[in-house]
Amino acid sequence: MATSTLRAVLFDxxxxxxxxxYLHVDAWVRAFAxxxxxxxxxxxxxxxGLDSSKLLEDLLGDxxxxxxxxxxxxxxxxxxxxxxRLRRFDGARELIQTLHDAGVRVVLATSxxxxxxxxxxxxxxxxxxxxxxxxxxxxxxxKPDPDIIGTALERAGVGADExxxxxxxxxxxxxxxxxxxxxxxxxxxxxxxxxxxxxxxxEVFDDVASILDAVRANGPAVLAPAELSPADxxxxxxxxxxxxxxxxxxxxxx
Numbered sequence: 001m002a003t004s005t006l007r008a009v010l011f012d013x014x015x016x017x018x019x020x021x022y023l024h025v026d027a028w029v030r031a032f033a034x035x036x037x038x039x040x041x042x043x044x045x046x047x048x049g050l051d052s053s054k055l056l057e058d059l060l061g062d063x064x065x066x067x068x069x070x071x072x073x074x075x076x077x078x079x080x081x082x083x084x085r086l087r088r089f090d091g092a093r094e095l096i097q098t099l100h101d102a103g104v105r106v107v108l109a110t111s112x113x114x115x116x117x118x119x120x121x122x123x124x125x126x127x128x129x130x131x132x133x134x135x136x137x138x139x140x141x142x143k144p145d146p147d148i149i150g151t152a153l154e155r156a157g158v159g160a161d162e163x164x165x166x167x168x169x170x171x172x173x174x175x176x177x178x179x180x181x182x183x184x185x186x187x188x189x190x191x192x193x194x195x196x197x198x199x200x201x202x203e204v205f206d207d208v209a210s211i212l213d214a215v216r217a218n219g220p221a222v223l224a225p226a227e228l229s230p231a232d233x234x235x236x237x238x239x240x241x242x243x244x245x246x247x248x249x250x251x252x253x254x
Contacts, residue, residue, distance in 0.1 A: 015189025
């Protein structure tokens with residue numbers, strides 16, 4: 001398959017466009033302590049970006065079913081007062097606008113709960129340049145499962161080989177890879193280059209400001225998906241087929 005034209009960029013938000021990861025770490029550490037299952041902050045940090053159920057399973061182990069719901073409630077309790085400390089990363093809004101102005105569809109591909117997404121959306125202040133967005137309400141399972149990526153592609157109206165995913169965690173890269181989408185990593189979430197590359201990212205930038213510099217210098221094509229490997233091409237074709245079947249079913253029952 002030849003190099004594709006870039007038609008859409010899918011963005012993670014937490015840790016990628018907005019400096020929020022360490023606020024989540026603080027809220028989770030306090031939440032786990034409150035439910036009687038303390039977890040070291042470094043372990044929490046490595047789980048940020050996972051689907052919440054998977055995060056709880058990973059960090060609470062056998063006690064996830066017993067303590068998980070209460071821990072989520074406590075996380076919300078501790079995170080909400082931290083929302084005023086959310087900060088948009090330098091270049092985030094400008095990158096979204098630059099892509100939009102170049103005719104590239106920008107989709108926020110996040111599994112954040114709607115109430116958290118609202119705060120992130122306000123912090124970004126880029127609604128006029130967005131094509132679409134996802135939240136936790138849109139899928140049953142979040143990253144590293146590919147459902148969020150599939151939903152984002154649907155809303156962008158593009159194929160997997162016409163998009164790129166930009167995120168800060170291995171979970172973003174793994175979800176993109178399972179959907180047959182090229183991914184680019186940023187270091188702003190606190191995960192190192194080696195780990196991001198091992199998870200499958202094609203390229204690593206320091207942050208979105210660095211990506212903005214590259215796009216301004218070379219145009220959005222600098223992010224364009226290169227030739228897909230046979231495995232990635234198969235995953236992309238499978239995902240596109242499943243989306244077509246689901247759309248047909250919705251039309252038949254709609």
